[in-house]
Each structure stands twice: as C-alpha cells, then as structure tokens.
Amino acid sequence: MPFLAADVGGTYARVALVRTSQDEGHEIEVLAYRKFACADFRGLAELLQTFVDVDARTPVRHCVIACAGQVIGNEVLHDNSAWPIHLSQLRQALALDDIGVLNDFEALGYALDYHADSSARLLCGPDTRVDGPALVIGPGTGLGAAVRLPCTAGDHVLTTEAGQMDFAPNSIREREVLAHLAPNGGYVAYEHIVSGPGLLTLYSALCTLRGETPKLSTPEAVTDAAVTCSDAQAVEAVEIFCASLGNFAGSLAMTFMTLGGVYLAGGFLYSLFALLERSAFKERFLHGRSARAFLSRVPVWVTEHGRKGVLGAAKWYLRRGLSGDAKSSHFSAAGLTR
Template sequence: MIVQTIAVDIGGTYARFAVAEVAGGRVTAMHNPITMKVSEHASFQLAWQAFAEEVGKPMPRAAAIAMACPIDGDVLKLTNNPWIIRPALIPEKLNVEAWTLVNDFGAIAHAVTQLDEKQLVLVGGPDRPLPDDGVISVIGPGTGLGVAQILRRNGQYHVMECEGGHIDFAPLDSLEDEILQYLRQRHNRVSVERVISGPGLSNIYEALVSVEGMTVEAIENTKLWELAVNNKDSLAAAALDRFCLSLGSVAGDIALAQGAKAVVIAGGIAPRIAHFLSRSGFIERFVAKGRFARMMTEIPIRLITHPQPGLYGAAAAFADKYTANNYNQSG
C-alpha cells in the first residue's frame, strides 16, 4: 500500500517541501519539490499552507519533518530561524494524523539506508556496497559538522545522532598548529566544526593570511568557496586543501571511535568537494591511524550525490516508522 506524506527539511535559511510516497517501509517517489526562504514566511504553518497552495490539491494527512536543531523539548527553536515549533500542536496546526520529527542530520542518516548505490559515489577504500551488518558512520560538513551512525543488524537499522562535530580539533602538523593557535585567539575552545564546515573555510583562510603575514580584503564566505573550488585564488585553494586534509583526519577518527565498517560523507558542502577528495590528501589522512592504518584501508568511503538528501531522509524516517501494517491513510 502506497502512503503519501509531506516531507519537510527546515534549515536556518531555507525550508524545503515535497510530496513523498512510501510503501513497505521505503521511499518510492518524491514529487513537487519546492524550496522557500524562511524569511518570507512568519511561521512554519504559513509556509506549509503556501506549499499546499503551490501543489494545488488536497494535502496528505501525514508529515515527515526534519529540523536543524535538537528535537527534544516542548518548544523547538532553530538557530538563525525565527520559527518556533511546538511538537504537540503539529497535528492541529498542520491537519495531520500521522507525523515524524527528526533532527536534520538524523534525516541524512535515514537517507543513507535507502538511497541507491548510484547516489553514493565511492571516494576512497574498496569498491563494495555499504555493509548489511554493522556500523556506518555519516559525517556532513555544512553550516556546522553533523555526525551520526547507522547500526544495521538482522535486516533492520537504527539511526543514532551524536555531537561528533564538537570534539576538539587536533592539529597533525606545524601549519595546523598555527591554525589552531590563530583560532584560539577567537574562541575559548576550538571544535572540529570551526574548521570542517562551510564557515570553516573562512576560518582556515584567515588563519593562513595571518601565517603568511599578508594583508587582504575580507571575502564573503560564499565567494571564498567559489574562488577555492575554481582555483581562482591561491590562498583560497590552499585553504580548501587544508579543509580536505582535516575532513580526512576527523572522518577517520569518527570511524575508529564508532567501529565503522563504512563511512558516508554528506552535508551541503559534499557536492562542491566531490571531485577534490580523491586527489587531495583526504584519503591519506583518513587511513593515517598508526597501528590501525591497514584496517582503515578496508573501509569504503562514499559521498551522497542526491540533490535533496534531507527531504528524502525525512520521508525515509517516516517510512521506517509507519508502514502499511500500522498506518492506513484516511484522506
């Protein structure tokens, strides 16, 4: 039995909506994907209604919602987003009878469990499918650094979110020592997401400017990424190289800590750096774990290429919770 649900991925700047179809515990289709600016709507309910008007037909009585914030508590508030969501009022406000609410990176992990292998591109390690049994680590640089793990066992899976993006940044060479020293002047504590995230590239760049003793004009972060990815500025390109090195180090550390049999790179930055990882020092840093280096070479590393993994993952989380056996759509 096919069930329709509205999939929603709410971030600090944008909210994404789509009509998803699920059956047998899996996502089977997604329709009418729409991206809205949060600033253009005073509340989540109003954005939901705007999406309904855009679709132009009765909305399903089900919602699959991913949010960029912890989802515990009676009142949920996103960073850099004025919307306030009270989970207990979701059925009333959205006129739904079934719903799921998941952290945005938890949604990414749910997506990993259901995406086709063609949308998980190999960037390192042996070319084999994600394991059917054991732990898969999911790491995603975006606005911050998301970390989660998937445990597959006996044909089922469990998603466990964590705050791995807030572990301490550990430099591995003299230049990274200087980057850390620079960042310590600005932050009481330097976590890995100060380096491995969208804003992290600016932090690395500014540290390198200081190391080089240069004077340069400030560059907006989006422009800096453009310069770095297109190799239009040598210092920006050097910052991107350092970004990839640090991502490799941290991805390897997370894999070791979680006992992973595979690693998936996700997050908003992932598509920009897909073709850089295999020719950067990412792989060398990932496997450089001393006595465990040989074991690390046996871990496949894949990168998500799906254009809307958050939306897909929200629907996947709904599909995992509601199946034809325990939820029949009433209209």
Template sequence: MGMKPAPLNRPLVVADIGGTNGRFALASTDTHTGGIRLDGIQRYACREFPSLAVMLGAYLETLGQDDRPSEAHLALAGPVRATGGRITNLDWTIDAESVERDTGLGTVSFLNDFAALAHAVPWLGDSESMVIREGRSEKGAPISVVGPGTGFGVAILMPTNGNWTVVPTEGGHIGFSPSDDREQALVSFLQPDAVHVSVELLMSGRGLTRIYRFLSREATGSVVELSAADISAAAEAGTDPLAVETVHMFLDILARTAGDMALAHGARGGVMIGGGILPKLAHFIDRDRFAKLFSEKGPVTDYLTPIPVRLITTDAAALIGAALASPA
C-alpha cells in the same frame, strides 16, 4: 544498498531544514519501483520566514486541496526529539503542537537532519553516490554518516536483526584536534572568538570562511572576508590561489575528521559523506591523499585501511530518509 523500503501508508509532507535553506516535498510510494516518490519539491530561504510554521504553511499553499496531506515529518539541523527541537544555526525553537495548530496539519513530527540522511543510506543506488576511497565493507558493522553543510552532521547506522537502526548524534560539536603546527595556528587564530573550537567551526560553510580568513592573514597580514559561495566559485575558476588553498585545507581536515568518526563509531561498514558542501567541491578531492589522511592514525592505521568512503551525490537523500523514518 539499493534495497526496497516498506511502502508508506499514505502521502505526507517531508522536509530537510538547515540553518540556511528549507526543502519540502510531498512523499509517497512509487507504485512502479516500490521506492519513495517525491513531488512538488520547493526550496525556501529560512531567513525570509519568522518561524518554521510560517515556512511550512507557505509550502502547503503550493499544494492543491486534493493533494494536501494531514501529516508532516521534518528533518531539522540540530538536536531533536519527536515532538520538537531547535535548529542550531537559527533562532527557532520548534514544538509539534504549535506547528500543528498554526498549519492545520493533524500530525507533525521531527528528526535530526543527519538521522534522515542515515535512514536513506541503505536504499540509495550506486548512481546516487560516488567513491572517494575504495575499500571493503564489513557485513554487520556500523556505518558512519557525516558531512559539512550549515553545520557538521554526524549519525550512525547500526545493523540490527536484519534491519538498520539510526543513532543521531551531535558529534559535530566535539573539539577539533589540530594535526600539525599550521592547524594549531588556525586554532589559535579562532580562539579569541571561540571558547570551544569544535569540528563544526571548521567543517561547515562558515568554516570555509574561517579558514580563508586565517590563510589571508597568514599570507598578507590582513584578514580578508569572503563568503563560502565566493570561495568555492573563486577556487573553481582558479582566480584566487588562497581560495584553492582554503578548499584543500578544508578537505584535509575533513579526511582526518571522517577517519576519527569511523574510529569512534567502529564503522567497519563504511563512511558515507553527505551535506550540501562537498558535492560542489568533489572534483578537488585527491582520492589518494584523502585515503592517506583518513587512515593515518598511528597504531590503529590498519583498522581504518579497509574502510570504504563514499560521497552522497543525490540532493534528495534527506527527504527520502525523512519519509522512510516517518511514524505514518
């Protein structure tokens, strides 16, 4: 890791757009370091805009006329093709032609948000991630890139001919498999409102809320609603034992899920965890417990035991990845 990418041909707008927020920047090659330079970073609440084109237009207005590029490469949280896509947790269906027309940009293209994150992984320095689980990365093996945010993102980083190929997936929508009676009770609690109980239903901001609702009913007989931000704050302050329990249950499920993804991907090269939630909860991680739950898979425990797990701590990774993956 920490390699130097090929230089960009010209500056372009990049973005990381989830179901809650959109982050934009002007990307160019840093002439001193050879890495990606991000300028003019702005964050917008998606709910304040009727469409992606309007939000992108608002960002372009912040750039001086001399800085305004002709191209944009945007990472979206959902199924994507180069000419358009859909943000899973927003009612936005997007196509490049209409965004180009509405913003005046010459070329607009898209990629999945966790694909963007995966594109950045080979270029991240050690200071831009932290160890969750020590291990030994197997040279020439795939790397899983997963993580909770508005949804649960999953991508695979495949080594190919001395370079890397990113395989975007919708792995967050696979079915959640409970590991004990309590998690089975959690599934039963969710099923009246969810025909398909997916990993993403629990491994996301709303997932924290769902787990808290379940635990509150279990403890008091009544369902208590609390936002993910309030749960995190209460757990941090130590003022709500249910919030602390929610975070620990969330992290246990994440550890098992990360191990499942590593098995599915053959990720002997390692697992990188990203997304907007885990950096805020990092100090709650019990590394020994995480390692145990990650690799405890019966007859294939030994397969997972050497695999390292790291948490991406820089919030610029998806923006950098969008720049690196741009067709410009």
C-alpha cells in the same frame, strides 16, 4: 494517506508530499517536491504552508520533520537554525494531527542504500559495498554525522553531535589557526572549521595571519577561487578544510568501526570532489599505526544530498506507524527523544 516530509537545514529546506506506493515493495512515492531557501520565509510554518498551497494542493494532516539540533520540550534547539521552531505553534498553524521529529542526519542514515545510490563517487578505499555499520557525514551550514547499524529487524540509526567535538589540529599551520580563533584557549568545535561558514572562517584567519585583508565573503567564492587557484589563501583554506574533514571522518570511523563505509553527503562536498581527491583527506583519514590497517578497508563515498533527507524522514515516520490512520494529537515520543 499522503503526508509531508521535510528536511530542514540552516540554509535550505526540502519538502515533499509523500505516500506509500501501492506496489508489493511499499516504496515511498513522492507526489510533489520543492527546495526552498529558508531566508525567504519568516518561519517554518509559512514555508510549509506555501508548499501545501502551491505544490501539494491537498489537505495534509500528518508531517515529519528532519532538522538539525535537539528537541527540548516543545522547541527545536540549534545554533544554525534560520528561525525558532516551536512544535505546538507549527502544529496549530498547519492544523496537523501529528508531527514526528528526527535529526536531519538520522534521516540521511535511514535513506542510505548501499547498492542503489547511483550518485555516490568513490573517494578512497576499496570499491566494495558490504554490510556493516556505516557513517554519514555532511558539512553544510553546520557539521552533522550519524551512524547506521544493520539489524535483522531493520536498520537502526544513531544520531550524534560529533560536529561539536573539539577541533584537533594536525599541523603547525592548523595550530596557528586554532590559536588565532581562540587566543586565550578554550573550546573550538570541528564545525567551526569543517562547514561552509567554517571554510570562510579558515580563509579569513589565514588572511589575517598573512597580514592581508580578506577579499572573499562567501564559502562559494572561496571554493571557486581555490578551483581556479586565483587566491593563495583560498587554496590553503580548502586544503586545511579537506584535511581536517579527513581527520574527523577517520576518527569517527574508528569509533564506530564503520566497515560498511563512510558517506560524505551534500552538494557542497560533491562540488569539491576533484579538490578532495587531490587533498590530504585520504592520508588524514587513514591516521597511522594500527588504525591504518582497519581504515584502509573502509570505503569513503561522496554522495549528493538531494531528496535523501525527505525520503529517510518518511521511512522513519512510516516505520513508527505515525501516518495513515494515526489519530494522535501530540508529538511523537520517538521524535522528541531523537
């Protein structure tokens, strides 16, 4: 039975109608797929109903949603959500029998394929793919991260809120930026620096520190100006962004000993690949002293987001037996606990 798989971020939602293929491998077959801008809809129910009416064009009774944030009771809570997500209202509006919910980077973790990701580009480290814990990181509207652990019974993915860790400045300039963002001290999360909005925050802070008025108003404009070297503050903002991403990724790689590699996911980073290569990312990723010996063995790949989120969500959903003949009328317990 076909079911909906949705990957809902703060800016975009990717939705697919999927089912298990009939071949021996039981791969996931995508029957329809579409990417939506969240700002074009009043809520998730309207967005999903549009997909069902226009693209799926068939009744759907089961759905799995990969989204940023945490499920508390009946609600998905996240600072970067485009709108509130209330699961009981969503199920009622779409006449669904069942909704499964998981973290968006948990879904990306289940979609990782070490040997078949043709979009992956090696950023640093050895050009090898080995079994072992693997890390997926993605700066977008926020900063997500998850860890995939290989298991004999099937890979398991650990979700994290690593993007909420305290930003750790590594240079005098970064300390100046941090002091500007928190002049009275206090907590500044990594995602306030290493994300699309974080890049714009960096740019604005650097302009203020130089006594200049910011000329650019979007992360894309900052990126474009850095590529063309047409704005000195944009160039420096991207340099700090890339270096801080390296520090963040290296710290998590040490925490989870991710010999299986680090995957930087998302179209945002994919478009920055050339700038990442020239940046201090590698040096900051490698850290220093004894950690360097381990981290130099960890490959770092940059991969496109694409359909990975919906495919990973569908894989997670099918593994838990929640689609097909499932008759449950309540939310998946696994989904509620992430």
